[in-house]
Amino acid sequence: MENYFLILIGTVFVNNIVLAKVLGLCPFMGVSKKLEAAIGMGMATAFVLTLASGASYLINQYLLGPDLIYLRTLSFIIVIASIVQFTEMFIHKTSPVLYQVLGIYLPLITTNCAVLGIPLLNVQENHNFIESLFFGFGGAIGFALVLITFSAMRERLEGADVPLPFKGSAIAMVTAGLMSIASMGFSGLVK
Amino acid sequence: MRPLFPFHGGIHPAEHKSPSTQHGIAVAPLPARLVVTLRQHSGSPASPVVAVGDQVLKGQLIGAAEGLISSSVHAPSSGRVVAIEKQPAPHVSGLPDLSIVLETDGEERWVERQKMDFCNTDPALLRQHFQDMGVVGLGGAVFPSHVKLNASGLDTLVINAAECEPFISCDDMLMRERAAEVVKGISIAQYIMGAREVLIGIEDNKPQAIAAMQAACEETGFEVVAVPTLYPSGSAKQLIKLLTGKEVTSGGHPTQMGIQCFNVATVYTMHRVINHGEPVISRLVTLTGNMDEPRNYEVLIGTPIGDLLKLARPKADTTGYLMGGPMMGVPLLDLSVPVVKATNCIIATSQALFPPLPRAMPCIRCARCAQACPAELQPQELFWFSKSRNFEKAREYKLFDCIECGCCNYVCPSHIPLVQFYRFAKSEMLAHEKDRKAADLARERHEFREFRQEREKQEKAARHAAKAAEMAAKAAETTAGSGESVAGADDAAAAKKAAIQAAIERAKAKKAAVKPQNVDDLPAEAQAKIDEIDLRRAQASETAGQRVAIQKSDEGQGA
Amino acid sequence: MLNALLVMIGLAVVLGAVLGFASLKFRVEGNPLVEKVDAILPQIQCGQCGYPGCKPYAEAISAGNSAINLCAPGGEAVMLRLADLLGVDPQPLAADAALPKPKQVALIDEQTCIGCTLCLQACPVDAIAGAAKQMHTIIASECTGCELCLPPCPVDCITMETVDEGLGGWKWKYPVYPISEEEKDTEVTS
Numbered sequence: 001m002e003n004y005f006l007i008l009i010g011t012v013f014v015n016n017i018v019l020a021k022v023l024g025l026c027p028f029m030g031v032s033k034k035l036e037a038a039i040g041m042g043m044a045t046a047f048v049l050t051l052a053s054g055a056s057y058l059i060n061q062y063l064l065g066p067d068l069i070y071l072r073t074l075s076f077i078i079v080i081a082s083i084v085q086f087t088e089m090f091i092h093k094t095s096p097v098l099y100q101v102l103g104i105y106l107p108l109i110t111t112n113c114a115v116l117g118i119p120l121l122n123v124q125e126n127h128n129f130i131e132s133l134f135f136g137f138g139g140a141i142g143f144a145l146v147l148i149t150f151s152a153m154r155e156r157l158e159g160a161d162v163p164l165p166f167k168g169s170a171i172a173m174v175t176a177g178l179m180s181i182a183s184m185g186f187s188g189l190v191k
Numbered sequence: 192m193r194p195l196f197p198f199h200g201g202i203h204p205a206e207h208k209s210p211s212t213q214h215g216i217a218v219a220p221l222p223a224r225l226v227v228t229l230r231q232h233s234g235s236p237a238s239p240v241v242a243v244g245d246q247v248l249k250g251q252l253i254g255a256a257e258g259l260i261s262s263s264v265h266a267p268s269s270g271r272v273v274a275i276e277k278q279p280a281p282h283v284s285g286l287p288d289l290s291i292v293l294e295t296d297g298e299e300r301w302v303e304r305q306k307m308d309f310c311n312t313d314p315a316l317l318r319q320h321f322q323d324m325g326v327v328g329l330g331g332a333v334f335p336s337h338v339k340l341n342a343s344g345l346d347t348l349v350i351n352a353a354e355c356e357p358f359i360s361c362d363d364m365l366m367r368e369r370a371a372e373v374v375k376g377i378s379i380a381q382y383i384m385g386a387r388e389v390l391i392g393i394e395d396n397k398p399q400a401i402a403a404m405q406a407a408c409e410e411t412g413f414e415v416v417a418v419p420t421l422y423p424s425g426s427a428k429q430l431i432k433l434l435t436g437k438e439v440t441s442g443g444h445p446t447q448m449g450i451q452c453f454n455v456a457t458v459y460t461m462h463r464v465i466n467h468g469e470p471v472i473s474r475l476v477t478l479t480g481n482m483d484e485p486r487n488y489e490v491l492i493g494t495p496i497g498d499l500l501k502l503a504r505p506k507a508d509t510t511g512y513l514m515g516g517p518m519m520g521v522p523l524l525d526l527s528v529p530v531v532k533a534t535n536c537i538i539a540t541s542q543a544l545f546p547p548l549p550r551a552m553p554c555i556r557c558a559r560c561a562q563a564c565p566a567e568l569q570p571q572e573l574f575w576f577s578k579s580r581n582f583e584k585a586r587e588y589k590l591f592d593c594i595e596c597g598c599c600n601y602v603c604p605s606h607i608p609l610v611q612f613y614r615f616a617k618s619e620m621l622a623h624e625k626d627r628k629a630a631d632l633a634r635e636r637h638e639f640r641e642f643r644q645e646r647e648k649q650e651k652a653a654r655h656a657a658k659a660a661e662m663a664a665k666a667a668e669t670t671a672g673s674g675e676s677v678a679g680a681d682d683a684a685a686a687k688k689a690a691i692q693a694a695i696e697r698a699k700a701k702k703a704a705v706k707p708q709n710v711d712d713l714p715a716e717a718q719a720k721i722d723e724i725d726l727r728r729a730q731a732s733e734t735a736g737q738r739v740a741i742q743k744s745d746e747g748q749g750a
Numbered sequence: 751m752l753n754a755l756l757v758m759i760g761l762a763v764v765l766g767a768v769l770g771f772a773s774l775k776f777r778v779e780g781n782p783l784v785e786k787v788d789a790i791l792p793q794i795q796c797g798q799c800g801y802p803g804c805k806p807y808a809e810a811i812s813a814g815n816s817a818i819n820l821c822a823p824g825g826e827a828v829m830l831r832l833a834d835l836l837g838v839d840p841q842p843l844a845a846d847a848a849l850p851k852p853k854q855v856a857l858i859d860e861q862t863c864i865g866c867t868l869c870l871q872a873c874p875v876d877a878i879a880g881a882a883k884q885m886h887t888i889i890a891s892e893c894t895g896c897e898l899c900l901p902p903c904p905v906d907c908i909t910m911e912t913v914d915e916g917l918g919g920w921k922w923k924y925p926v927y928p929i930s931e932e933e934k935d936t937e938v939t940s
Contacts, residue, residue: 071754086769089776093776282917611925614922622921633794
């Protein structure tokens with residue numbers, strides 16, 4: 001039990017997928033202009049990541065086995081792409097508003113390196129099925145947390161007296177860098 | 192002692208009220224020229240009912256109310272209308288506004304004044320009378336009073352005599368000198384709204400006014416409540432909270448909670464209207480600030496402010512003038528502008544009284560504005576959202592509940608002009624709302640037009656089909672008589688003939704529609720067709736209304 | 751080798767089946783986007799975008815068949831809001847459309863009007879009242895200023911008048927204040 005808790009804390013804070021592992025920067029910069037969009041994106045990513053890490057564990061363990069390691073990346077991408085497609089259709093049907101808000105970034109979850117990175121890290125760390133799910137879920141929560149925090153900051157930055165050359169994406173990049181440095185304060189919290 | 196319910200926040204700016212209360216109310220002399228703007232109130236401006244060159248009497252109607260949220264405008268003195276044109280107006284934009292310019296004759300001849308026995312008059316008639324007599328809120332918002340009076344069975348009528356803004360003392364002087372008349376005005380408002388309880392809120396820095404009102408209110412049941420001096424206790428919502436403990440909900444009206452609030456000067460004008468038959472043509476104006484002889488004057492509406500200022504003699508080092516108080520007033524850019532119903536005070540500014548603010552610094556998120564905000568908003572959030580034009584968020588944070596009192600400006604250690612940002616955001620949002628309404632109307636009309644065109648097309652097709660069927664039936668009838676053996680062949684021929692006939696009809700109709708219709712030598716048949724189409728079009732178009740239809744049918748009879 | 755092929759084919763078949771099922775189960779009728787785009791467009795129905803009205807243009811935008819910078823009356827504000835809604839980059843407007851025009855309404859010179867009803871048929875919002883051989887008049891409050899009635903008029907009796915909204919149309923400006931001492935010295939106090 002403690003193990004799962006540590007995985008969760010570790011992925012959310014210490015080895016945050018965005019700030020420490022620097023994965024998934026495309027939606028991090030792209031969907032952080034509005035708080036509502038960031039919340040939706042965080043939720044969608046959490047759903048996709050958890051499913052993807054579970055599914056890829058099963059595929060890796062039972063379908064590929066030790067013989068077909070070279071198909072790992074390929075099959076993971078196929079599974080992730082299908083899950084994203086499924087999620088997109090589901091959201092389109094159930095919440096057109098969220099679908100609208102997420103817009104182009106929803107299909108882009110497919111090419112989100114965080115979503116591929118987590119299943120690969122799962123394999124690397126030899127997680128079992130439950131651990132994989134926790135690892136995926138924790139990673140997604142970490143991603144959502146940082147994304148939402150960042151978008152809240154960016155909303156504020158819109159009204160700040162930023163020097164002209166730094167306006168827009170430049171100051172957002174600086175902010176992301178500062179957030180990353182700040183998150184280093186968590187290192188050592190969990191081994 | 193009545194329990195009070197303090198509102199959130201508020202500030203204590205320096206009062207500066209005593210200079211202008213040293214002498215009683217004086218009457219300002221009649222100016223040679225009066226400029227009466229037709230926008231004396233919030234809502235739609237009045238429309239002029241006099242023409243250039245007309246002689247008018249004092250109190251005569253010169254601008255009639257347009258619509259519900261509007262009020263009438265009257266001649267403040269007798270004289271001649273010399274112009275109806277755009278004149279500089281005391282508005283923050285500095286834009287001119289349509290005004291009626293009077294040349295006074297100095298005779299002050301009144302129109303016939305009719306007193307009313309209000310106790311035996313229907314409240315609805317009284318409300319209408321108030322609109323016709325130009326009664327509006329004289330506290331500064333100049334909202335037409337007849338709209339506010341439209342409620343009955345109230346629990347509480349709150350009379351706003353707090354006068355919380357620094358420098359202003361016109362309500363104070365009004366109560367000191369004319370308390371009995373104010374009380375008569377309160378009775379009228381109480382009668383119209385059927386209020387069970389009347390509370391008169393006066394800030395405790397006006398002991399003489401409190402004493403005068405208490406004396407006048409004896410045996411009336413009205414209660415004079417001294418409220419602690421705290422800006423902005425004179426804001427309607429804050430005063431209601433202070434006196435009754437009830438908070439007006441966001442976007443709601445006090446009447447929903449059985450409360451209504453009137454300014455003390457407004458109820459005074461109600462008394463003048465009912466008991467003297469005088470419309471609202473004058474008001475008390477405080478002249479104060481950097482002046483040699485600050486005082487309150489009874490001023491005719493339309494008096495040029497430049498003329499008025501000579502009475503109080505501004506000092507030589509005066510840097511500018513404010514209309515209204517120092518917290519919510521607007522700078523006067525042009526001294527030729529006239530006094531309007533909203534003009535409660537004119538302040539001469541100087542370096543000593545209004546030292547220039549230090550430069551604005553970035554927001555340091557100290558949240559002092561949130562502590563001071565009497566509307567319990569988050570001014571720092573509203574500032575961020577207004578500044579970044581994030582209007583949706585500003586609306587979510589209830590920007591429209593902001594009363595623009597300026598407490599946040601006053602306490603801001605960075606001296607950020609917060610209220611300017613709120614005003615900017617509000618007017619942008621209102622303009623956007625207006626555009627959206629116009630777009631909705633256009634969309635609705637466009638969609639109806641498309642629907643109508645489709646319907647006309649179908650009707651036309653149905654008519655032709657019916658005609659063709661009729662022809663076919665006729666043909667069948669004739670052939671049936673001659674013999675059944677040829678009926679089949681004849682049927683086919685008749686149907687064909689009918690189809691051709693229908694095609695010719697269609698072509699004719701089409702031709703007639705395209706042709707300019709002012710050609711007189713059209714065949715009668717085609718003309719009738721056109722008339723028929725036009726009649727239908729006229730009927731379908733709501734806007735053309737009955738007029739066109741009647742004209743058309745007349746024409747049809749003539750032909 | 752055969753194993754690898756079988757695994758990939760198997761994956762493809764299973765996932766394809768799931769997606770196929772989902773596309774039937776979660777089919778969405780219509781496009782809710784059209785309504786949103788239509789709500790942003792100014793509804794002047796002028797056809798300057800090349801579509802016969804605002805709704806058809808909204809449909810074209812939603813389907814991705816049209817650029818978002820074609821609405822001349824809406825100008826930059828509408829283009830930016832569309833870009834925001836659709837999550838695409840703002841596109842510059844054509845040079846003549848970039849300048850915001852003041853609100854206009856059509857005015858019929860009633861002396862010249864011959865009552866031909868051609869403008870009635872052109873008006874997209876039925877804002878012209880009149881009948882054959884009767885003088886026509888514009889209902890100013892309904893007129894969107896689309897100028898569609900100008901070309902059909904055979905006697906050129908329709909002109910566009912700028913609406914003077916006066917104080918009613920006045921708006922507070924965005925506050926500008928100096929934030930540094932140097933700026934304060936150079937800026938005229940406003």
